Amino acid sequence: MLKVYTSAQMRAADGYTINTLKIPSAQLMLRAGTAIAEEAEKAASKGDDILVVCGTGNNGGDGYVCARLLKERGYNVKVYAMQGTLSDDCKREKDKYNGTYAATIGGDVIIDCLFGTGLSREVGGAYADVIAAINACGAYVISADIPSGLSGDGGRALGCAVRACKTVAIGAPKAGFFLSDGFDLCGDIVTKDIGICLDKSSYIAVCEDADVARFFPARPRNSHKGTFGTACLVCGSPQYVGAAVLAVSAALRSGCGYVKAVCAEEVKAAIVPNYPQAVFSAQWDLNSAAIAIGMGCGASRRLYDDIVYLLKNYKGTLIIDADGINSLAACGADVLAQKGCGVILTPHAKEFARIAGADVHDVLSDPVGHAAEFAKRYGVTVVLKGAGTVICDGVRTAINARGCSALAKAGSGDMLAGFMCGTVARGLAPFEGAVCAAYIMGAAAELAAADVTEYCATAGDILKNIPRAIKAVKTPSYKNV
Numbered sequence: 001m002l003k004v005y006t007s008a009q010m011r012a013a014d015g016y017t018i019n020t021l022k023i024p025s026a027q028l029m030l031r032a033g034t035a036i037a038e039e040a041e042k043a044a045s046k047g048d049d050i051l052v053v054c055g056t057g058n059n060g061g062d063g064y065v066c067a068r069l070l071k072e073r074g075y076n077v078k079v080y081a082m083q084g085t086l087s088d089d090c091k092r093e094k095d096k097y098n099g100t101y102a103a104t105i106g107g108d109v110i111i112d113c114l115f116g117t118g119l120s121r122e123v124g125g126a127y128a129d130v131i132a133a134i135n136a137c138g139a140y141v142i143s144a145d146i147p148s149g150l151s152g153d154g155g156r157a158l159g160c161a162v163r164a165c166k167t168v169a170i171g172a173p174k175a176g177f178f179l180s181d182g183f184d185l186c187g188d189i190v191t192k193d194i195g196i197c198l199d200k201s202s203y204i205a206v207c208e209d210a211d212v213a214r215f216f217p218a219r220p221r222n223s224h225k226g227t228f229g230t231a232c233l234v235c236g237s238p239q240y241v242g243a244a245v246l247a248v249s250a251a252l253r254s255g256c257g258y259v260k261a262v263c264a265e266e267v268k269a270a271i272v273p274n275y276p277q278a279v280f281s282a283q284w285d286l287n288s289a290a291i292a293i294g295m296g297c298g299a300s301r302r303l304y305d306d307i308v309y310l311l312k313n314y315k316g317t318l319i320i321d322a323d324g325i326n327s328l329a330a331c332g333a334d335v336l337a338q339k340g341c342g343v344i345l346t347p348h349a350k351e352f353a354r355i356a357g358a359d360v361h362d363v364l365s366d367p368v369g370h371a372a373e374f375a376k377r378y379g380v381t382v383v384l385k386g387a388g389t390v391i392c393d394g395v396r397t398a399i400n401a402r403g404c405s406a407l408a409k410a411g412s413g414d415m416l417a418g419f420m421c422g423t424v425a426r427g428l429a430p431f432e433g434a435v436c437a438a439y440i441m442g443a444a445a446e447l448a449a450a451d452v453t454e455y456c457a458t459a460g461d462i463l464k465n466i467p468r469a470i471k472a473v474k475t476p477s478y479k480n481v
Helices: 007-020 025-043 058-072 088-096 125-136 209-213 241-251 265-271 301-313 323-331 333-338 349-356 360-365 367-378 412-425 430-456 459-464 466-473
Strands: 002-004 049-054 076-081 109-113 140-144 166-170 188-192 204-206 230-234 258-262 279-281 290-293 317-321 342-346 381-384 389-392 397-400
Touching: 007 025, 025 058, 025 088, 025 109, 025 140, 025 166, 025 188, 049 058, 058 076, 058 088, 058 109, 058 140, 209 430, 209 466, 230 241, 230 412, 241 258, 241 265, 241 412, 241 459, 258 265, 290 301, 290 412, 301 317, 301 323, 301 333, 317 323, 317 412, 323 333, 323 349, 333 367, 342 412, 342 430, 349 360, 349 367, 349 381, 360 367, 367 381, 367 389, 367 397, 381 430, 389 430, 397 430, 412 430, 412 459, 430 459, 430 466, 459 466
Parallel strands: 049 076, 049 109, 109 140, 140 166, 166 188, 204 397, 230 258, 230 290, 258 279, 290 317, 317 342, 342 381
Antiparallel strands: 002 204, 381 389, 389 397
């Protein structure tokens, strides 16, 4: 498991380290500059031209330390210095640097030390021009702590941002690395421990294969269909038949014992030829371990009334997806506070903005904060889908970093809801079931893209790769004989 932190958490850690543990900021800056210089030496030879681009804040101070050290070690290094009022730490380190300065952007290796994680405004003016020049010059780019212009919380490029080949994360990776534009801008990520005291009890988890493997334990030979639970899917409509087909097909690959579909006759007619093992019903089964509702149903007052009934009368885990979320947004989300069951909501950013009454740009700027606030308010698990999917139950937060643009196609969300329903049905708690399902679907998309490219991969290709994704993360504890 990779532990990542928000910008506010890192600022608090810095403050605690400096003010309580009494480690001087100068010492931390020396360590940070040394760490960045070490990575620069891996990328550059003694004959290469290295340019360190320094801003006016502490990130720039790290850059001046780095430049001084590289010069002392015999590298051909110059500094491109931004003009403006320097922070005290930055000024101290600039005064120590006695090397040469550059008037233009260029070189074999560029070290980006313009902005740190504290940036919250759009980048413009001379800084935007410098970032554009860095991205256009063809150099190997190393960003100090975070690519300049990238939001450490939301992962959005704030107007423009440096496209790094490598990011040297100081202390810990930042949440924005695994959200939105962060995937495209960070390049390789290297973490350097410089002695910042992090809060080990408060972090965002980015799961890895070993973390998800535990959700697929060895299945007992002495078992039957009832051992692995029933998933009930309320899905589809005459207009969105395919949503039901995809949701059912993914649920059937989750490992649960039964998959029951509650759908119209025309939807049933589309499912039966391909998935005869599904069970069909005119009404939901309240004895099911998990129920998913909303996939292709069409937003309506009737769907809202059905959700209200389930919230008040069902005792398992209810997964509300797509049109179920839109129906709640239209008719009133406060009913979530009156639930008697576990609830997982699976919105994308626009759906979340509707149900939370928020601006979608604000949601994208801080998806972790918005998901956590909503999850706490209603006591639900939120699966806020995106390039990095935020999963939060109000206490724990995870980001799913698996996946690719092959998921940016119709049907992916329906499959996720179906697979998640079956995963929870076989015994996982809501948060764990959501983490597991998001991870496996992301891994399946990566496998499908490797076979047929991200352009050509369809929902069907992803579906076919679910077994391969599970096999890739699962570590069997026994051998068949």
